Amino acid sequence: MTQTAMALNSDAKAAIAEALNQSVAETAVTTMLAQNFHWNVKGMSFGPLHDLFQKIYEDHFVAQDDLAERIRAIDMHAEGTLAGMIKRSKIAEHDGHATDKDMIKIMQDAQETLAATLAGCGELAAKYGDTLTEDLCIARGQTHEKFAWFLRSHLA
Template structure:
């Protein structure tokens, strides 16, 4: 009998079932990374919502510049939340997806009312810095587990948030 035709021994399977994930990262490490990514997802989504809100409601002499800038930023953020959520799912855990969950997990506060244009910019700087800090806090977990896909995702998010915070801060000078 050729090797290809051999049946697995009783009690063994050739591949883990849906309940078993065998990607070289322990369940406890995957769980810790997913929890960190859930905090990042909450920050990313809260920042997305804040940016979209400011896009709709910005006024003043810099209206066109800020309106277009905020649109670019919330469009990018909409794609980012999907990437973070999908990584959580790939690690075998449900991604948070409700406002209540995000409110508990996010380090970014919601705003009441409509701030002045430059206050919007200041609040978005803080939001991007918060996302960068959250992403950075997950790095040791990914590094410990040799989770390169998560490390890559975190690097991309850090690059974007640090650059965007810098660009927004430049408007305040």
């Protein structure tokens, strides 16, 4: 049964908020990762990768806000510290010292991790009847799978 955000019980809200905070954390770390690679990529693929990494970090910056605002819409607390996000994230920071191919692979792995995290969050939201969170997670997961495909295509 579909429920509005405020109709969710406290256990559902807590579980969904935890999954969404995981998604925000991984999105935030990947945003910085993409911006770092945007700044530091070099080589024959500089132009297209510089542009792709920028497209990724601009998309992810907006996504962080959408995910965090969904947490607030269900009346829960959105994690707002970089330290907390880095600690929570399954995606690691990188210093930007890497070849263009290594950057692509690192970013591809990050996109696939994000897609999986969001799929899990969407499944959890569906379990509790929170279709709005489920829809948000599906849409974000599709975006991350598309970015992963773009990145894989550079390595083919």
